[in-house]
Amino acid sequence: MKIVVLDGYTLNPGDLSWDGIRGLGDLVVYDRTPAEKTIERIGDAEIVLTNKVMLTREILMKAPSIKYIGVIATGYNVVDIETAKELGIIVTNVPAYSTASVAQLVFALILELCHHVGEHNRAVHNGAWTSSIDFSFWNYPLIELAGKTLGIIGFGAIGQATANIAAAFGMNILYFNRTRKPEFETDRIQFAELDTLLSESDFVSLHCPLTNETRALINKEKIAKMKDGAFLINTSRGDVLVEEDVAEALNSGKLAGVGVDVVSVEPIKQNNPLLKAKNCIITPHFAWAAKESRSRLMDTLIKNIQAFLNNDPINVVSI
Secondary structure, three states: OEEEEOOOOOOOOOOOOOHHHHOOOEEEEOOOOOHHHHHHHHOOOOEEEEOOOOEOHHHHHOOOOOOEEEEOOOOOOOEOHHHHHHHOOEEEOOOOOOHHHHHHHHHHHHHHHHHOHHHHHHHHHOOOOOOOOOOOOOOOOOOOOOOOEEEEEOOOHHHHHHHHHHHHOOOEEEEEOOOOOHHHOOOOEEEOOHHHHHHHOOEEEEOOOOOOOOOOOEOHHHHHOOOOOEEEEEOOOHHHEOHHHHHHHHHHOOEEEEEEOOOOOOOOOOOOHHHHOOOEEEOOOOOOOOHHHHHHHHHHHHHHHHHHHOOOOOOEEEO
């Protein structure tokens, strides 16, 4: 069976092995695939693996050999699911592989906003401490997390892991989720309706999938309900927030700081308003990419394909 990987570089830039998948069929791996070459590269492959290459209705209709699509990620909005269902194509994703890695970056962003470690390191290396008349200095307000409230929007595996880290810092946690999860609630972790969460949280972290309901969830109206001087973190999907509204809130001082690992168009465009907004930390969508995380992704990808070949598919998002 022919297997084509359309954009394998981010999963495996050379520090992992494709051998586990190679043993399951005739494998061809492309580091990247431009949109205009997608159909050509799929060819007569029966198994297609994609991370960010879009498999639209037009492409799927022109690739009748496809029997299985493996999304090399948790989010599967790159595939036209309705068309796949119509054509009887099985689509799977890879859930939960990046939980620890993403939760870790959430706090890397939060801690940087609290202490500006990078900026103070640069200041020291540029001579600011050498020339200081005091034994200590800081160029930004420093913030202690203990006793602060973290609001988590979306309480799946990553949201829960983020809550556990927050609790270790002595924070209080409010979470909002479509389905309440009382089994995770403690004296420190409590459910709250969205507006309550926004109004009571010092930090808000987004962990919801991109759906019609969550697209542009954090907009001017919702930001107005947040505390003055609150912080916003987004490691979910760029379109969950309205970037123009967030930039305006930063520049006006309504928000004290923002940390994002995702933006609406990736790679980021030069005219993205967050690039020029005050106190906005932007990382290049790498929360998922620790080697340990990518190794788990590869392992699950192999298991997904094996299960499909055994006519017992797992992690199915569409049949």
